[in-house]
Amino acid sequence: MRADKKPVMNEMRKAIPASVIRRFPKYLAHVQAVREVGEVWVSSQALALALGLTSSTVRQDLSHLDYSGVSKRGYKVEELEKILVKVLGLEVSRNMVIVGAGNIGRALALHGDFHRKGFTIRGIFDSDPSLQGSRVGGLTVQSMDALKGAVAGEKIDIGVIAVPASAAQDVADALAKAGVKGLLNLAGTHVRAGEGVAVVDVRLVASLQELAYAIKMFEGE
């Protein structure tokens, strides 16, 4: 005996599948590139070719958006960009902190692209006292004790895990406890996070291992 479904689903749009959401950033990057080159229209064919998909997949994906293309012409580049930005929630810019001031952590802190795309790094932290106090771009490496206050005080949404695998789960826990809502995990291990904290893995070594497999296959075992 289950509870009935809501009799009227007012304004209830069905969720967009994760597989589709993961492709949206690719569409967005392409659409921004062609806009800068002055294109006004882009077809599902052209998108498919540029992104290594089928036009059928493209049309299916874009049908989840609150925007329709035009027969015979395709999608208006400017409109498509606008709606993708909106769906992904990119009109608001997000603040991040990085935990781990090794090579990777420091590089990410210096990487201008993130800021340009609306993700601003507000702090960098490391448990190693010998790194604390050193400068990384405009930031100073702080101790882990300072994490909680910074996240609360500066409205930090995203924590970046740039520490060795052995420390990754502890850092994830500390970031979640400090109140971030998303974790970007560059450590090679899986980290668990509670309800209300999203985790996305950046597969650095894993991607190289994937390549190693592909290369081995090419070589014919």
Add this chain to the structure above:
Amino acid sequence: MRADKKPVMNEMRKAIPASVIRRFPKYLAHVQAVREVGEVWVSSQALALALGLTSSTVRQDLSHLDYSGVSKRGYKVEELEKILVKVLGLEVSRNMVIVGAGNIGRALALHGDFHRKGFTIRGIFDSDPSLQGSRVGGLTVQSMDALKGAVAGEKIDIGVIAVPASAAQDVADALAKAGVKGLLNLAGTHVRAGEGVAVVDVRLVASLQELAYAIKMFEGE
């Protein structure tokens, strides 16, 4: 009228699905971690819990390997590690070059983890003359003209694309022409490569945008 299938498929093992191959690095990382901690056996349950999978998925995945677990005990950590290393083709170490000596390129060049995992960076290249000649760890930034010779001379298997999106396809073409068999793409755009060249994307900005979506959803639109 098609050609008949080979009547006898001697030693023909069916290909392992890409979805499974992408999970193998995660299994491997975990198995190495628990080995270092002294564990001898690991069950599909334990693996599932640690990696955020179901035990059913774990058993399906591992059934593609040329190794069987043991009823009541699970999988032998040491054996599982060995077979995963073998399947992924990680007994041979691979040489890489990095194209792009910006923050990300330099950080990857300095990142010791890759070497430790069997991926050694043999050169770093940039088209910007003001960067050429500068030192990055033990390497000197070289011009793009030097790329072809280096790849041929040093048996380079993998090229890392660490340039802005606008240059990514050109760099991919240059690397493929120079003879690499795999591309690790850190630029935000899709790159195409011919037959015999594998491409794996590292989703840096895309992952942040995925997080932005998840965070927007938590916040309730």
Add this chain to the structure above:
DNA sequence: TAGATTGTTAATCGATTAACAATC
């Protein structure tokens, strides 16, 4: 107009999950 391209439905394909006999 004629032709090209969308949005959508249906078909196919593949991946995940459930279930359970075999087994140590």
Add this chain to the structure above:
DNA sequence: TAGATTGTTAATCGATTAACAATC
């Protein structure tokens, strides 16, 4: 031995592709 865990088959679920009427 009894109980726990594997390997595998079958069922389910979801994602991709094909096809085509609607349309500008």
